Amino acid sequence: MNAHMHRFLTLTLLLGLASSCTMVRDFLIPPARNAYAGMNRVKQRPADLILGRVEVPGVGLRSLAIRGSTLVAVGMPTEMTALMGSRTSRVDMNGLWVSPGLRDAHVHLEGAALVQSAPALFNAKTPQALSELFESHLGLVPVRGWLWGFGLQKRLTKSLSAESLETMMPGVPLWLSAADGHSAVLSATLVDRLPPKLRKQVNALHGRVSEQLARRAWFTLAPPAGERLKPYVVKVLKRWRRLGITSVDVMGARMELYDTLRELEVAGRLTLEVRLYLAWPSPKVQRWLQAQAHKPLRLRSPKLSPSSRRHKVTIVGVKTWLDGTLGSHTAALSKAYSDRPQELKPLVGAARLSAIRSFTDRLSLQLAVHAIGDAAVDAVIGLKPGAAGRPIRVEHVQVARPDQLPQLQHVLCSIQPRHRLEDSPWARERLGVERMSWAYRGASLAKTCPLLFGSDAPVSTSDPRQIIDAAVKRPSPERLTRAQALTAMQRDPLNAKFSPRLHIGSTANLTFWNVDPKKNDSAKPMASMVHGILSINRSKSAK
Ligand SMILES: [Zn+2]
Structure with missing residues (x-):
């Protein structure tokens, strides 16, 4: 598959689809306008892969066509004949249910790799x-x-x-x-x-x-990167892939990790899409970013035109920290801890935070802000929504006062549903009864703030089924529906208009399930596709 194949998204195909569109319209989003370029080349562009008998929720059994790393068609088998070429492969998916690929919005890849070695x-x-x-x-x-x-x-x-x-x-x-x-x-x-x-x-x-000091020491002592880390990174990514995950957002990454991942990608050993939010303020990252300030294109934002090659590893943002954790009494709370007379102001002042934000806006990077306590959340709310920039991601949002909820509509709330369970032995003690009712929110947060789900691996388990369960099997009123939870594991933080459907012309990141994942607790990922590459889990259990 060469790079310029992506350039020509085929219109015939899209027209062909139009016939069945009344039925599938609800599921298909028209391609971006520039995807129509090259419409006259249609017939010479067969698909690389056609997946037969895929259950598309709400639509029925369909075939999917993939060219390069792009999903180019969803339709009846007869509509695929025009896309068959001598080199087109076919795979019978045997009725597996498809959904947009699962994402883990918050992982620490280096940590997870190191855990393998320690x-x-x-x-x-x-x-x-x-x-x-x-x-x-x-x-x-x-x-x-x-x-x-x-x-x-x-x-x-x-x-x-x-x-x-x-x-x-x-x-x-x-x-x-x-x-x-x-x-x-x-x-x-x-x-x-x-x-x-x-x-x-x-x-x-x-x-x-704790926290800041640990981070500074960690970056100074420079844990291993490159060759030493590579086998562990490969192992971890493979494990995540088997869980049905197709893309991960790596929080607080070092530049060394980017280099390692690029090498793996070039060698064809990168099994997941990996997006990096670089650690700020790591001195090295700051220097590097400063150097990029006048050439933002080098950052390889995934907002590529269809004519560009799509990279699996991209630097998409910067991660900064406003506070620590509840467990270590270092989260910034507006009132002292219930079990310790300790108040903590956010680690970064308003002026500095808005300077970081202008910087990321200028480079078209997304800002991810670690904010666990309500005082840290206040600091994020204090940032006015930028005109051109991407929405800010708030990581964790573990304590949000009722008055803060309506003010969170301009940001994305990146939460880790498992943390509520893991913190339960001591959280009430730290926060007190009233504040506990504002903590580890689910449904009340989702009303105003689009949710992103993550694992925080290796701190917590990476299994999406356990993450979703933690959100949907909790008492009301904070319980989320399966559909909400699933969407939170698919939402693309870079795409403000995300909707959980198959998008023609989008990167072919897909997860395949034994049953409809929106409706069944027993739904299990059986196969996945990352950038057009299919991987079927070899599992003992029949689907
Ligand atoms: Zn984390």
Whole structure:
């Protein structure tokens, strides 16, 4: 499939479809205007792949035609004959139900890849168990010279320090990430590798860093990228693909990850569409973005014309943090925590936030803002909707006061339905009864703010079925319908007018199910297509 094939979306095909359009109109969106270019080339452009017997919800059994990475037709089998060429492949989908591809709107790909290479600390209940775990990993996973573990239990985080880790394992550079993914304990040997100013700050906390400091230290110590990370990235993406996911939004990515992913894409090893929101303010990212300021096209926004080649990996935005987490008492709340007299202002002031926003607007990037507490949400609301820019994504929105809801209609709310379950052991204690009723919203948030669903992997499970279940199997009034939840797992944050249908002329990212996913709890992804490449799950269970 060569690049200029995309240039000619075939009109005959679209005209052919028009006959059946009365029936499928509800499901098909006309192609973008420029897709009509090259209409006279129609007959010379056969499809690369025709999928037979696909159940299109509300329409019936149809065939789908794919050319390159584009969905070019949905119609009756007879309408496909015009698209058959000598090199056109055919696959019988055996009545599987199709939906737009599932997206995970919030993942940490590097973290998820590193998790594959590091010991899981979830089950270590004592320092002794910890040291045994690391003992067995010594020499196995040198993360550019240091060892990393994840999933440290909360209780252990409190009892460990740089000094105690040093006593446990003298001379070993250790980084232990807490189970919430947002705080860590560093051993004295590792702290010594930090630049002087940062080292002083981390030492003052006895190596127990949360949020901002952890992030700065992480970027300074530079976890592995490139060749070392590659096999793990490949593995993780494959796993997500098997779950029916076709596209992921990576939050707080480093430039190194972009390079790694580009290499994988060129080598044909990238199985998912990956979109990056670069970490701001990582100094390296800032420098790079500044350098791009006058050549925004190099950012390869996915808003490509049909004539362009579609990249699977693109930099689409910037992620910045306004606060930390509820678990570590670092989320910015407008009133003190119920279990601790602590107030925290948003980490970024209004002026700075709006400067970042103008910057992203100028580069046609989307701004993703981490805001968990209501005070952080206030800061996002304070930003006026931009004229030309993309809508701002608010990540997490875990505490939103009733008066904030109507003001969220200009942003996208990126939430992780599983967090409500995972935080339940302590959330009420932190927030108190009244505030708890504003926390972890579902239906009330969806009324004003278009939802995006994500996993926050590796902090939480990536399985879309579990994410959807968490949203639809909760008590009313915050329960969402299956259709709402499914849409939140398909919505494209870059497309303000998103509707959960098959769009002729769009990138062929599709998920195939055993039953209608909008109606059945038992719906399970059986196959998926990413940029026109089909992958069928080899599952034991019959569909
Ligand atoms: Zn996250």
